[in-house]
Amino acid sequence: MAKLPLSQRWTSADLALLPDNGKRYEIIDGELYVSRQPHAYHQAVCTALTIALGEWSRATHSGLTIIAPGLVFAEDDDVVPDLVWISRERFATAVDESGHLREAPDLAIEVLSPGWTNEQRDREVKRKLYSRRGVLEYWIVDWRARRVDVFRRRESGLELLQSLNEADQLESPILPGFSLAVHEIFADVPQSAT
Numbered sequence: 001m002a003k004l005p006l007s008q009r010w011t012s013a014d015l016a017l018l019p020d021n022g023k024r025y026e027i028i029d030g031e032l033y034v035s036r037q038p039h040a041y042h043q044a045v046c047t048a049l050t051i052a053l054g055e056w057s058r059a060t061h062s063g064l065t066i067i068a069p070g071l072v073f074a075e076d077d078d079v080v081p082d083l084v085w086i087s088r089e090r091f092a093t094a095v096d097e098s099g100h101l102r103e104a105p106d107l108a109i110e111v112l113s114p115g116w117t118n119e120q121r122d123r124e125v126k127r128k129l130y131s132r133r134g135v136l137e138y139w140i141v142d143w144r145a146r147r148v149d150v151f152r153r154r155e156s157g158l159e160l161l162q163s164l165n166e167a168d169q170l171e172s173p174i175l176p177g178f179s180l181a182v183h184e185i186f187a188d189v190p191q192s193a194t
Helices: 040-060 088-094 116-133
Strands: 024-028 031-035 063-067 071-074 077-079 083-087 107-111 137-142 147-154 157-164 169-171 179-181
Touching: 024 116, 031 116, 040 063, 040 083, 040 107, 063 088, 077 116, 083 088, 107 116, 116 137, 116 157
Parallel strands: 107 137
Antiparallel strands: 024 031, 024 077, 063 083, 071 077, 083 107, 137 147, 147 157, 169 179
16 A cells, blocks of 8 residues: 655545545544444435435436535535535536545535544534535534534525425525435434434
């Protein structure tokens, strides 16, 4: 294996030197973040959202739903959101020859993984990155609390608009006609798991 750089600032080129060991490596502002494989319920929630957004997207022909895309804003901002939705117009200019997105998707979704570090990364660090890079909406999904926090772009960036619980409907002006009962997102997560 190649020797890892001792530099303090990580880049996309450094990711190629890391082992392919099932961990997720991301770089935000030159700092390396490492995550373990997610919990099965995390993945069940991602699947539910993928199906709902995918069906709506195919019916409207308005965009693409992409699971865990490479989102490379810059050499020192290289992340893998759990799920994105990107309009066809944005996608036409966002994808590079390697199949990575180089521009912000319309919607980024992160499903929280256990642990303070993971939660802090999604709630603060990634929210700031997505805000800075032009994401229009950001959903943070907490399968343990069975809640979806919706952040929407305002003048100052992505701001918390609402926290939805299982009795609510998830809708968005960037997804005209899309509506999903929040309880459906967590249908495969037993109450006892939370």
